[in-house]
Amino acid sequence: MPDCLFCKIIAREIPASIVYEDDRVIAFNDINPQGPTHVLVVPKRHIATLNDLSTADDGIVGEMVRRAAAIASERGIATGGFRAVFNTNRDAGQTVFHIHLHVIGGRPLAWPPG
Ligand code: AMP
Numbered sequence: 336m337p338d339c340l341f342c343k344i345i346a347r348e349i350p351a352s353i354v355y356e357d358d359r360v361i362a363f364n365d366i367n368p369q370g371p372t373h374v375l376v377v378p379k380r381h382i383a384t385l386n387d388l389s390t391a392d393d394g395i396v397g398e399m400v401r402r403a404a405a406i407a408s409e410r411g412i413a414t415g416g417f418r419a420v421f422n423t424n425r426d427a428g429q430t431v432f433h434i435h436l437h438v439i440g441g442r443p444l445a446w447p448p449g
């Protein structure tokens with residue numbers, strides 16, 4: 336997707352602080368972190384929102400969730416707790432239309448969110 340910010344990060348056209356990468360998934364630090372850990376786990380294939388998923392995507396979504404847990408574990412926040420969130424469309428405040436799993440932790444997190 337030519338105008339997609341996260342596709343540009345994947346293509347190394349825009350810099351990011353990458354913390355993990357394999358053939359299917361990339362993870363990088365959020366530019367506006369909401370906690371001591373705030374990593375975005377992103378599939379390399381462009382998918383705009385959760386509403387665009389098909390059964391063919393079950394594998395990549397599973398990899399994203401497992402990667403979120405692995406990153407939390409590496410950062411020492413898995414046992415204490417962390418949040419993993421997909422924002423979808425306007426009411427959830429989605430601003431980048433390439434799905435990404437926010438992994439936020441390192442501080443107590445209020446619930447419900449705003
Ligand atoms: P969302 O609002 O769920 O679409 O989340 C988009 C996230 O991308 C926000 O938390 C932004 O801070 C983050 N973001 C925007 N631009 C960049 C960038 N260049 N590098 C890293 N994170 C970014």
Ligand code: ZN
Nearest residue numbers: 339342381433
């Ligand atoms: Zn994209």
